[in-house]
Amino acid sequence: MSLWRETVLVAGKDLRIEARSRVTLYQVLPFGLIVVLLFAFALDPSRGVLSRVAPGLFWVAVLLAALLAVSRSFQVETENAARDGLRLSGLDPAAVFLGKAAAIAVQLAVLEVALGAGVALLYDVELRSLGLLVAAAVAATAGVAATGTLYGVLAAGLRVRETLVPLLLLPVVAPVMLGATRAWEAGLGSASGDGWPWVALLALFATLYTSIGMLAFGSLLEEA
Amino acid sequence: MPLAVRLRSAVCLLGRFPALAGVDLDVEAGEVVLLSGANGSGKTTLLRLLAGLHRLHSGTGVVLGYDLSIDRRGARRAIGLLGHDTGCYDDLTVRENLRFAARAAGHDAAASDGALERVGLTAQADVVHGRLSAGQRRRLALAVVLARDPRLLLLDEPHAGLDAAGRAVLDAVIASAPAEDRTVILASHELDRTRALAGREVVLAGGVARFGVADRELFEVSDAKTDKEAVSP
Numbered sequence: 001m002s003l004w005r006e007t008v009l010v011a012g013k014d015l016r017i018e019a020r021s022r023v024t025l026y027q028v029l030p031f032g033l034i035v036v037l038l039f040a041f042a043l044d045p046s047r048g049v050l051s052r053v054a055p056g057l058f059w060v061a062v063l064l065a066a067l068l069a070v071s072r073s074f075q076v077e078t079e080n081a082a083r084d085g086l087r088l089s090g091l092d093p094a095a096v097f098l099g100k101a102a103a104i105a106v107q108l109a110v111l112e113v114a115l116g117a118g119v120a121l122l123y124d125v126e127l128r129s130l131g132l133l134v135a136a137a138v139a140a141t142a143g144v145a146a147t148g149t150l151y152g153v154l155a156a157g158l159r160v161r162e163t164l165v166p167l168l169l170l171p172v173v174a175p176v177m178l179g180a181t182r183a184w185e186a187g188l189g190s191a192s193g194d195g196w197p198w199v200a201l202l203a204l205f206a207t208l209y210t211s212i213g214m215l216a217f218g219s220l221l222e223e224a
Numbered sequence: 225m226p227l228a229v230r231l232r233s234a235v236c237l238l239g240r241f242p243a244l245a246g247v248d249l250d251v252e253a254g255e256v257v258l259l260s261g262a263n264g265s266g267k268t269t270l271l272r273l274l275a276g277l278h279r280l281h282s283g284t285g286v287v288l289g290y291d292l293s294i295d296r297r298g299a300r301r302a303i304g305l306l307g308h309d310t311g312c313y314d315d316l317t318v319r320e321n322l323r324f325a326a327r328a329a330g331h332d333a334a335a336s337d338g339a340l341e342r343v344g345l346t347a348q349a350d351v352v353h354g355r356l357s358a359g360q361r362r363r364l365a366l367a368v369v370l371a372r373d374p375r376l377l378l379l380d381e382p383h384a385g386l387d388a389a390g391r392a393v394l395d396a397v398i399a400s401a402p403a404e405d406r407t408v409i410l411a412s413h414e415l416d417r418t419r420a421l422a423g424r425e426v427v428l429a430g431g432v433a434r435f436g437v438a439d440r441e442l443f444e445v446s447d448a449k450t451d452k453e454a455v456s457p
Contacts, residue, residue, distance in 0.1 A: 001327070001328075001330055006328070009324065009327055009328060013313070013316070013320075013324050016315075016316060016320065017313055017315045017316060020315040020316070020352070021315045076313060076314075076315070079313070079314055080309045080310045080311060080312055080313070080314065080353070081307065081308075081309035081310075081311050082311055082312065082313055084277060084305070084307065084309070084311055085310075085311030085312065085325070085368070087276075087277060087297075087300070088275060088276075088277070088300050088303065088304075088305055088311070089300075089325065089328035089329065090300050090301030090328060090329050090330070090372075091328045218297075222297075
């Protein structure tokens with residue numbers, strides 16, 4: 001079976017599990033919306049602060065919710081020793097990495113649409129460049145999903161994985177946070193400047209971590 | 225007959241503990257071999273080593289032509305391990321779990337449907353794994369192994385949790401393995417039942433193979449050399 005077919009097989013499996021368990025819908029999504037809402041309460045909307053800091057708050061909410069999605073993705077492999085089944089499956093580890101990252105990315109994309117609607121509603125933002133926003137979101141999502149999958153498998157076999165994943169992941173995705181925020185500031189008109197160089201940075205980050213993940217995931221899965 | 229498994233002085237560490245402390249084992253293709261021994265003697269570790277799930281610390285090991293110290297992933301596609309857990313996903317149905325395993329091993333849906341029928345789970349095909357009884361989960365785990373059409377079957381306490389009908393299905397799978405060109409290594413405490421299925425028994429004690437018994441003359445013939453090696457520290 002080709003890498004592409006194996007990737008689709010793994011991604012389909014993970015998405016089917018999520019569609020049936022509805023953890024993303026009932027837990028991850030509400031968590032992200034609550035974070036967005038709490039920011040709105042904490043920063044008085046009447047002073048116009050929210051519209052200026054909306055991009056940063058949006059991406060903080062996405063990253064926090066991504067931690068849950070990554071943990072969930074590897075929790076299902078821990079139950080019933082499914083990880084052993086995955087190791088014995090004969091699937092190319094690179095395909096397992098890409099499949100799991102793709103499933104996380106799809107969940108994050110759904111989350112970002114919902115959170116984006118929440119931010120637009122609560123933070124009174126103005127849309128300047130939809131193309132820039134979408135491009136930045138796609139590149140940032142790919143980067144977060146690739147990094148999350150890589151560090152998720154690293155902590156997968158540990159009892160402390162719920163606390164270890166944020167400690168490992170958040171510092172590493174700081175460039176994504178920075179780049180996505182700057183690109184969205186330009187796309188929402190809350191700051192002057194060109195957002196496309198930041199999109200290029202995000203794409204570079206995503207490519208780098210996807211390449212590292214494809215190479216290292218097999219060894220990490222064996223040792224987890 | 226070619227060898228499906230060949231271990232020489234195989235040592236496997238769990239942490240720093242030598243769960244296998246120098247196992248010698250030859251298993252010919254098409255053989256059914258019973259591993260027996262007390263709890264903690266290393267049966268499960270040996271099966272997981274053969275499946276490539278544990279690292280070979282020292283010694284040599286070849287499984288289906290793949291050297292475990294060089295490529296422990298190589299033989300996996302041709303190995304089916306029935307362990308203590310099912311390796312299945314709680315939120316997928318019986319059919320979905322089976323199809324995932326079969327397709328991952330390069331087989332089509334017909335392989336998974338055949339396995340489903342063989343273990344008698346057709347009526348539960350659309351039930352999610354999380355809602356199955358313990359015995360049904362065990363049957364599903366067996367079906368997953370069969371759907372992969374492995375050349376080497378590694379069965380760890382395979383009768384545990386199965387009802388009489390399930391045990392009969394399992395016995396039939398083991399009995400028909402040589403005719404299906406499969407090698408079987410099973411670890412069990414149900415010796416009366418499994419000795420009748422196996423052509424040879426290997427006793428593990430303290431992480432070493434104490435002796436192998438051939439031609440069903442169980443516990444009557446022992447290899448003095450390996451016995452002596454086994455009891456030596």
